[in-house]
Amino acid sequence: MSNPQPTASPDDARSTRVAIVGAGPIGLELAVALRRCGIEFELFDAGSIGNTISWWAPQTRWFSSNERIAIAGVPLLTSDQTKATREQYLTYLRGVATQFEIRVHTHCPVVNITRDEQNSGQGSGRFAVTTKPGGRPTVWSAEAVVLAIGGTDFPKKLGIPGEDLPHVDGYLRETHRYFGRNVLIIGGRNSAIEAALRLHHAGANVSLSYRGSELPEDHIKYWLLPEIKGLLAAGRIADFTGTLPVQISSECVQLKSIDDGSIAEVKADDVLSLIGYEQDKTLMRTAGIELSESMQRPTYDENTMQTNVPGIYIAGTATAGTQSSKYKTFLENCHDHVDKIVAHLSGRHIDSAPLQYRDQIMTQPES
Ligand SMILES: Cc1cc2nc3c(=O)[nH]c(=O)nc-3n(C[C@H](O)[C@H](O)[C@H](O)COP(=O)(O)OP(=O)(O)OC[C@H]3O[C@@H](n4cnc5c(N)ncnc54)[C@H](O)[C@@H]3O)c2cc1C
Numbered sequence: 001m002s003n004p005q006p007t008a009s010p011d012d013a014r015s016t017r018v019a020i021v022g023a024g025p026i027g028l029e030l031a032v033a034l035r036r037c038g039i040e041f042e043l044f045d046a047g048s049i050g051n052t053i054s055w056w057a058p059q060t061r062w063f064s065s066n067e068r069i070a071i072a073g074v075p076l077l078t079s080d081q082t083k084a085t086r087e088q089y090l091t092y093l094r095g096v097a098t099q100f101e102i103r104v105h106t107h108c109p110v111v112n113i114t115r116d117e118q119n120s121g122q123g124s125g126r127f128a129v130t131t132k133p134g135g136r137p138t139v140w141s142a143e144a145v146v147l148a149i150g151g152t153d154f155p156k157k158l159g160i161p162g163e164d165l166p167h168v169d170g171y172l173r174e175t176h177r178y179f180g181r182n183v184l185i186i187g188g189r190n191s192a193i194e195a196a197l198r199l200h201h202a203g204a205n206v207s208l209s210y211r212g213s214e215l216p217e218d219h220i221k222y223w224l225l226p227e228i229k230g231l232l233a234a235g236r237i238a239d240f241t242g243t244l245p246v247q248i249s250s251e252c253v254q255l256k257s258i259d260d261g262s263i264a265e266v267k268a269d270d271v272l273s274l275i276g277y278e279q280d281k282t283l284m285r286t287a288g289i290e291l292s293e294s295m296q297r298p299t300y301d302e303n304t305m306q307t308n309v310p311g312i313y314i315a316g317t318a319t320a321g322t323q324s325s326k327y328k329t330f331l332e333n334c335h336d337h338v339d340k341i342v343a344h345l346s347g348r349h350i351d352s353a354p355l356q357y358r359d360q361i362m363t364q365p366e367s
Contacts, residue, residue, distance in 0.1 A: 018345065019146070021044055021283070022044075022149040023043050024045075024050060025331050026316030026337065027148035032072035037345075039345060044105045049093050049097060049104050053089055057173060058086065058087070058174050069084070074099065110131050113130070113286060114128050115127065116128040116141045116142075129142050144311045144313065145311065147283065147298075147307075147314045149283065149318045154280065156273075156275050170277075171272075172191070172195045175199060179203040179204065185272045185274060188215050192210070193215075196208050196231075200237055207238035207240055209255050211242075215228070240255050242259060248271055252266055276324065279296075279318070284298055287309060291321070305344070315341060317330065
């Protein structure tokens with residue numbers, strides 16, 4: 001499959017008007033919008049489409065309603081009307097790409113973005129976008145670049161001895177593998193709480209360490225809270241709120257009390273450190289995008305999504321940088337980025353989000 005619009009640019013087989021970096025939901029939604037406007041593009045992803053969602057644990061459900069995470073106006077339906085699982089959503093993304101004949105360069109990381117001096121004429125700057133499919137550098141020339149690269153590239157580090165041991169993980173895997181094992185979960189927000197509940201029900205012996213003296217209730221989905229509180233109170237999930245992990249060995253983890261500094265040793269065959277994720281800033285830095293001093297967020301114009309580098313745009317959760325405390329930027333409140341970029345590139349207005357939810361999406365994210 002190809003993205004078969006005519007190319008009006010230099011005499012280079014690898015030339016396009018817009019290079020979209022990231023084939024998550026927002027990158028794909030943008031590709032469909034550009035296709036509808038007849039704007040030529042190429043879409044690259046370091047992994048498969050929906051790469052971020054593909055590392056969620058099997059059968060994880062979205063917190064958002066299906067209407068809010070549907071893209072390009074294509075309904076996302078589930079046979080039992082519940083919120084979509086990771087698997088259903090990845091299937092949906094493949095369906096959207098197929099329906100609109102979007103060619104995605106998968107497993108094709110973009111590793112560098114510079115000015116394309118060779119192909120830039122007077123007053124018309126272009127970019128050289130270097131990709132590395134299979135480790136082979138390949139350069140595309142593009143008039144504009146959109147970074148839809150998300151913000152969850154690496155699990156955050158604990159910064160303690162032992163965290164690189166093989167049984168320490170920043171991702172919840174297939175729950176079956178934890179059956180009958182001692183699992184220590186570090187963290188107290190949604191991912192950690194959901195993992196604790198799922199692994200408890202999957203037959204693991206779960207302990208939960210959280211650094212605050214109480215669970216952060218306003219960071220936990222209201223339907224998870226009563227169950228986790230009940231299981232902790234009953235001692236069915238071992239409660240180590242008010243502790244900080246200080247050292248991990250192959251058999252146990254030392255947890256230090258935030259009250260009196262005393263150390264507890266917790267046996268752990270597996271340690272899940274679910275304390276959030278960090279954005280990889282490398283590409284933004286090489287492209288010359290300014291990052292805000294305090295939060296290291298990319299700088300951009302909220303009306304057009306154009307960054308401080310004219311011709312380079314940013315879209316989706318990538319705009320928020322590394323979200324450190326309560327996440328505020330989600331797929332469900334990023335659909336308008338697509339509209340703004342298309343409007344700026346084409347001079348046309350387009351609505352990408354499902355219409356009946358458009359107003360609510362802007363003001364009240366559900367997640
Ligand atoms: C367990 C869990 C549950 C969640 N539930 C919800 C929810 O209910 N609702 C919600 O709105 N959000 C939820 N999120 C957040 C959700 O992941 C994002 O909202 C959504 O994926 C953002 O879409 P995006 O297109 O902006 O970025 P992403 O989906 O992160 O896509 C970015 C893409 O860019 C690619 N990429 C990055 N760097 C490069 C590069 N250099 N070259 C090429 N490709 C690159 C990545 O491989 C990835 O495919 C959840 C997250 C987690 C972890």
